[in-house]
Amino acid sequence: QVQLVESGGGLVQPGGSLRLSCAASGSISNLNPMGWYRQAPGKQRELVAIITTGDSTKYADSVKGRFTISRDDAKNTVSLQMSSLKPEDTAVYYCNAALLLRIYWGQGTQVTVSS
Secondary structure, rough: OEEEEOOOOEEEEOOOOOOEEEEOOOOOOOOOOEEEEEEEOOOOOOOEEEEEEOOEEOOOOOOOOOOEEEOOOOOOOEEEOOOOOOHHHHHEEEEEEEEEEEEEEOOOEEEEOOO
């Protein structure tokens, strides 16, 4: 069983930055890939970014150049650095991890971009 706990969400003005962190209950070395998804009100959950154990990354077109995903296997964490935030980035952000054929989700953290 893998437990994922997100932190770092909050309210930020347009153009600002936030850093989200996802802490896993154990080693993340076998969790592949890990990633961040988001869900805005009235919309489906969508991929934001994923990272593999080999540090390959993939981003949604809407966040390329603004968001950076990283993983720290020593600390069992995956982070999402978000910059140049826009109101349309407002959503609940969820950490996600795959282990063998099972998918795990965190409880989500709210990010609100508003002036």
